[in-house]
Amino acid sequence: MVHILPHGTWPSPLDAATAAAHDGTPDHVGFVGDEPWWTEPRPTEGGRRTLVRRTADGTVRSVLPAPWNVRSRVHEYGGRPWAGTTGPEGPLVVFSEGADQRLYAHAPDVPGAVPRPLTPLSPVGGGLRWVDPVIHAGRGEVWCVLEEFTGEGPWDVRRVPVAVPLDGSAAEDRAAVRELTAAAHRFVTGPRLSPDGRRAAWLAWDHPRMPWDGTELLLAEVGEDGLLHGVRTVAGGPEESIPQADWDADGTLLYLSDRSGWWNPYRLDEAGRHHRLCAREEEFGGPLWTVGQRWFAPLAGGLLAVVHGRGTTTLGILDPETGEVVDAAGSWSEFAPTLAVHGSRIVGVGAGPRSAPAVVELDARTGRIRVIGAPAEDPVDAGYCPEPQPRTFTGPDGRDVHARLYPPHHPECAAPEGELPPYVVWAHGGPTSRAPVVLDLEIAYFTSRGIGVAEVDYGGSTGYGREYRNRLRERWGVVDVEDCAAVALALAEEGTADRRRLAVRGGSAGGWTAAASLATTDVYACGTIRYPVLDLAGWAEGGTHDFESRYLDSLIGPLTGPDAVPGRYAERSPVEHAEAITAPFLLLQGLDDVICPPAQCERLLERMAGRGVPHAYLTFEGEGHGFRRAETTVRALEAELGLYAEVFGLPGLPRLELRGT
Numbered sequence: 195m196v197h198i199l200p201h202g203t204w205p206s207p208l209d210a211a212t213a214a215a216h217d218g219t220p221d222h223v224g225f226v227g228d229e230p231w232w233t234e235p236r237p238t239e240g241g242r243r244t245l246v247r248r249t250a251d252g253t254v255r256s257v258l259p260a261p262w263n264v265r266s267r268v269h270e271y272g273g274r275p276w277a278g279t280t281g282p283e284g285p286l287v288v289f290s291e292g293a294d295q296r297l298y299a300h301a302p303d304v305p306g307a308v309p310r311p312l313t314p315l316s317p318v319g320g321g322l323r324w325v326d327p328v329i330h331a332g333r334g335e336v337w338c339v340l341e342e343f344t345g346e347g348p349w350d351v352r353r354v355p356v357a358v359p360l361d362g363s364a365a366e367d368r369a370a371v372r373e374l375t376a377a378a379h380r381f382v383t384g385p386r387l388s389p390d391g392r393r394a395a396w397l398a399w400d401h402p403r404m405p406w407d408g409t410e411l412l413l414a415e416v417g418e419d420g421l422l423h424g425v426r427t428v429a430g431g432p433e434e435s436i437p438q439a440d441w442d443a444d445g446t447l448l449y450l451s452d453r454s455g456w457w458n459p460y461r462l463d464e465a466g467r468h469h470r471l472c473a474r475e476e477e478f479g480g481p482l483w484t485v486g487q488r489w490f491a492p493l494a495g496g497l498l499a500v501v502h503g504r505g506t507t508t509l510g511i512l513d514p515e516t517g518e519v520v521d522a523a524g525s526w527s528e529f530a531p532t533l534a535v536h537g538s539r540i541v542g543v544g545a546g547p548r549s550a551p552a553v554v555e556l557d558a559r560t561g562r563i564r565v566i567g568a569p570a571e572d573p574v575d576a577g578y579c580p581e582p583q584p585r586t587f588t589g590p591d592g593r594d595v596h597a598r599l600y601p602p603h604h605p606e607c608a609a610p611e612g613e614l615p616p617y618v619v620w621a622h623g624g625p626t627s628r629a630p631v632v633l634d635l636e637i638a639y640f641t642s643r644g645i646g647v648a649e650v651d652y653g654g655s656t657g658y659g660r661e662y663r664n665r666l667r668e669r670w671g672v673v674d675v676e677d678c679a680a681v682a683l684a685l686a687e688e689g690t691a692d693r694r695r696l697a698v699r700g701g702s703a704g705g706w707t708a709a710a711s712l713a714t715t716d717v718y719a720c721g722t723i724r725y726p727v728l729d730l731a732g733w734a735e736g737g738t739h740d741f742e743s744r745y746l747d748s749l750i751g752p753l754t755g756p757d758a759v760p761g762r763y764a765e766r767s768p769v770e771h772a773e774a775i776t777a778p779f780l781l782l783q784g785l786d787d788v789i790c791p792p793a794q795c796e797r798l799l800e801r802m803a804g805r806g807v808p809h810a811y812l813t814f815e816g817e818g819h820g821f822r823r824a825e826t827t828v829r830a831l832e833a834e835l836g837l838y839a840e841v842f843g844l845p846g847l848p849r850l851e852l853r854g855t
Contacts, residue, residue: 274486
């Protein structure tokens with residue numbers, strides 16, 4: 195029996211607590227001996243991430259109990275936080291602990307063993323942080339990246355490849371950590387040692403570039419002293435992005451580059467010649483937001499496991515000799531940039547529009563693929579989950595705008611004849627990123643109640659080549675806002691969405707787009723703004739962390755110097771145009787956010803004081819950039835639904851109390 199109820203009021207079995215409990219995704223897969231290991235979120239345990247292993251009998255269990263939190267904070271966004279190997283006493287794992295950021299070593303199969311520190315604490319600034327470790331047991335060392343704060347400011351920092359002794363001799367002695375080479379670049383990835391141990395390769399870049407703008411592939415010889423000598427650039431540059439490099443088993447260097455306009459795989463041979471291994475107008479790489487992301491992994495015999503696609507990603511096996519790719523079977527429409535191989539076994543993290551992210555294993559010899567790590571059962575009946583509809587809309591100047599629609603969907607409910615649904619336009623973060631095509635219970639939370647969602651990969655998004663990515667250069671707050679508005683208005687014009695009940699929502703850079711949309715358009719009836727950028731000048735002048743401190747040079751233009759465009763910073767900032775915001779909004783902010791600090795939100799609210807614009811401002815102690823705790827997600831989702839109930843006039847639902855009314 196189908197129940198006829200207004201959009202937004204359909205009874206759903208998916209409550210906010212269920213969505214929150216399944217928030218996050220497994221990540222950072224690897225092999226320790228024959229066992230696949232990975233990290234998993236624990237939103238109901240204070241938002242920590244734990245390290246889990248799958249043993250030979252198929253048992254999956256946590257390696258570290260609460261409150262251990264396997265997380266690096268290098269660049270604030272972190273990166274690969276662990277590495278493992280096997281020895282006489284079984285597995286040995288080295289990991290970064292989220293609370294103190296020290297490296298620890300742990301032998302979980304040794305009775306009574308507890309993690310022991312390998313690195314010291316620092317009283318200076320943000321301290322000492324470590325990321326992208328690789329254990330070299332024969333050398334008795336862990337090679338990784340050290341991020342070392344030299345003062346109290348977020349920009350008082352240096353980064354350098356280092357070797358940390360495995361014996362613990364550096365646990366209280368910073369001088370015992372060997373710097374493998376000079377700190378010649380602002381940002382580096384962990385060095386990868388060639389199979390013969392004679393050379394090492396890593397990536398580097400400097401302000402004002404971001405890693406998707408331009409990086410350098412560095413190569414050096416390993417001297418008898420164990421240090422890296424003769425460092426030279428062998429690929430990359432200001433307009434060439436290389437997000438990953440690694441060695442093949444035969445000692446040749448493999449890397450990804452977008453020199454063709456697309457991130458494709460290349461080989462550097464012994465004669466210094468560069469060979470493109472697969473010439474396709476699709477992406478075999480992505481933006482290097484966190485250190486240690488891995489889109490390819492060499493297999494024995496010369497084949498490569500690859501994550502690739504255009505707009506979405508899949509797992510495949512590339513034959514570098516022919517350029518042919520054979521993709522894995524299955525319903526997964528998205529694979530994360532994390533891969534590990536062991537013999538013919540390939541482990542990654544895949545998800546689909548109706549399946550949550552899971553750890554999957556592909557046998558390269560047989561083609562068999564199976565889930566080896568995932569929740570025991572689906573958190574909600576798939577009948578309540580929406581099916582994404584890929585769409586390409588026309589934006590200003592006739593440009594393509596890629597998006598995915600998630601229409602209202604409920605197996606037992608429908609709206610009264612002629613009633614159009616409310617729609618929320620979601621702007622992803624980054625902004626150099628995209629919206630993945632995966633089961634997102636936050637989307638299903640709304641669609642199962644009769645509220646549609648449109649995720650927009652506005653100009654500047656990844657997955658569609660460098661030209662599409664470069665559309666946002668110096669036009670942030672223009673192209674993203676225009677593209678989101680074009681999608682929203684097209685949905686209304688074609689009769690898919692109710693023109694009077696359109697909303698915009700985003701977090702981080704998406705929060706910027708949501709706020710800018712409310713300040714510069716009349717498209718939306720309301721908006722949800724999560725941990726946003728709101729004041730460009732304040733953000734650029736010491737108001738954020740080092741990694742993104744010069745990001746605005748490309749997104750807006752330089753703030754200082756001969757080519758400075760300071761007027762553009764004021765012209766684009768929502769905080770400078772608070773008087774133009776008249777639609778109700780919900781503002782959500784973590785109080786420990788160092789990337790988009792609460793001061794940004796407070797500045798906007800000060801400018802809006804006394805203007806009578808309905809709004810709510812919710813803050814969360816202990817939350818940084820992006821919410822990790824289940825209780826935070828519950829409060830945020832319920833508040834957002836309450837905003838729509840209030841503004842869209844949804845009967846029978848709790849409404850968010852708004853100030854200024």
